[in-house]
Amino acid sequence: MTIDQGFAASACRTIDDSFAWIEVLRGAPTCAREAALAELHGLLLRAARFELSRRREQLGHVGIAEREDLAVQAADDALMAILGKLDDFRGASRFTTWAYKFALLEAGVTARRRAWQRREIPVDYEAWAAMRATGPSPQDVLEDGELLRALRDAVRSSLTPHQREVFSAVALNGVPIDVLAERRSTTRGALYKTVHDARRALRAALAESGHAVGANPQREAEREESPLAAGSAHLRRDGQEVSQMDVRLKRAYDPPSSADGYRVLIDRLWPRGVSRERARLDDWDKHLSPSTELRQWFGHEPSRFEEFRRRYIDELRNERPRLTALRRRARQGALTLVYSAQDSEHNDAIVLAEVLRRGLPRE
Numbered sequence: 001m002t003i004d005q006g007f008a009a010s011a012c013r014t015i016d017d018s019f020a021w022i023e024v025l026r027g028a029p030t031c032a033r034e035a036a037l038a039e040l041h042g043l044l045l046r047a048a049r050f051e052l053s054r055r056r057e058q059l060g061h062v063g064i065a066e067r068e069d070l071a072v073q074a075a076d077d078a079l080m081a082i083l084g085k086l087d088d089f090r091g092a093s094r095f096t097t098w099a100y101k102f103a104l105l106e107a108g109v110t111a112r113r114r115a116w117q118r119r120e121i122p123v124d125y126e127a128w129a130a131m132r133a134t135g136p137s138p139q140d141v142l143e144d145g146e147l148l149r150a151l152r153d154a155v156r157s158s159l160t161p162h163q164r165e166v167f168s169a170v171a172l173n174g175v176p177i178d179v180l181a182e183r184r185s186t187t188r189g190a191l192y193k194t195v196h197d198a199r200r201a202l203r204a205a206l207a208e209s210g211h212a213v214g215a216n217p218q219r220e221a222e223r224e225e226s227p228l229a230a231g232s233a234h235l236r237r238d239g240q241e242v243s244q245m246d247v248r249l250k251r252a253y254d255p256p257s258s259a260d261g262y263r264v265l266i267d268r269l270w271p272r273g274v275s276r277e278r279a280r281l282d283d284w285d286k287h288l289s290p291s292t293e294l295r296q297w298f299g300h301e302p303s304r305f306e307e308f309r310r311r312y313i314d315e316l317r318n319e320r321p322r323l324t325a326l327r328r329r330a331r332q333g334a335l336t337l338v339y340s341a342q343d344s345e346h347n348d349a350i351v352l353a354e355v356l357r358r359g360l361p362r363e
Contacts, residue, residue: 018089018091018093018094018095019089025037025040037079040079040082041076043099044074044079044082044099047078047103047104047107048071048072048074048078048107049068051108051111052070052074052107052111055108058115059114070107070110070111070114073110074106074107075103075106078099081106081297082099085296085299088296090292092292093293101294102297105294105298105304105307105308108307108310108311109306112176112307113176116176153209154201154202154206154209155168155202157205158205159198159201159202162194163197163201166180166198167194167198167199170195176306177191177192177306178305178306188345189345245327245331245335246333246334247353247357248261248337249336250263250337250339251338251339251340252339253273253274253340256279260336261334261336262282262329262333262334263281263282263336264281264282264284264336264338265283265338266337266338266348266352268292270284271340272340287322290308290312290315291315294311294312294315295348300343312351312352313351313360316352316355316360317360323356326356327356337352337353
């Protein structure tokens with residue numbers, strides 16, 4: 001072992017000084033850097049193997065050799081992502097812990113895409129009929145059953161054939177939107193718009209048939225786990241006093257307006273160059289923002305958005321009281337989620353607004 005290699009091995013394993021990793025990885029190509037890269041890649045490969053092993057059921061049709069190839073691919077992608085984000089490391093955790101999570105996330109993306117490879121995309125909207133209504137009481141079960149029938153009828157009568165296929169694939173059958181975009185030779189943005197238009201048409205059809213979009217405070221916890229949350233917003237029978245939630249999104253750099261209502265910054269970091277006077281916030285809730293590791297891994301790359309969305313929703317499961325408080329705000333008047341990201345289609349505010357409107361999906 002050379003002196004450079006010995007330095008890399010000793011420095012990078014010093015858990016009390018994680019910035020030793022940063023110093024070596026940022027350096028010019030030397031034996032020390034090569035040794036550090038090899039050790040880091042080994043760590044990432046172990047993480048990727050662990051995550052793919054945890055997803056054995058999802059990858060049941062994938063052989064051992066191919067699963068190892070997927071792990072290597074995920075480790076390679078994680079290493080490239082880490083090297084591009086060294087400036088983002090703040091030392092809040094050990095460097096190896098920070099890096100390990102990159103590999104878990106990359107392996108999740110790899111597994112999700114591989115699981116749908118060469119599989120037929122299900123677009124059968126009649127599967128709505130197979131969904132069973134759930135509820136804590138016979139009355140609740142009856143109401144959910146009525147809603148499911150109304151929703152099934154609305155899917156059949158109010159959507160175009162294209163909207164039915166896309167909406168059913170994404171909302172009902174859980175097809176990742178990037179996989180569907182690739183199969184249909186289109187863009188994720190075009191599919192997001194199709195799903196948005198389909199949901200808007202469904203809300204209008206349900207309102208016309210005597211249902212409304214909203215939430216019942218007494219059943220909010222149960223509704224969050226209902227199958228209804230997978231396909232549309234919370235639904236209640238119209239005829240009682242049920243208010244709709246008014247959840248809006250706005251960039252921190254856009255001028256505030258009186259129409260914004262209650263403004264909440266949901267980013268962990270304060271938006272650069274924006275004064276507190278200019279922001280005109282009513283609250284800043286860092287607890288609802290993605291974890292630092294998840295945010296840094298995502299990096300606002302659209303190809304990672306579906307895995308980011310899934311992981312972020314899992315994190316939000318630990319913040320149910322805060323979600324409930326925001327829903328109450330949104331039922332009382334406009335609630336505006338303020339965010340900094342430039343991409344208006346792939347960010348944490350989009351996911352949080354979805355959770356507020358539709359509830360947490362089943363685990």
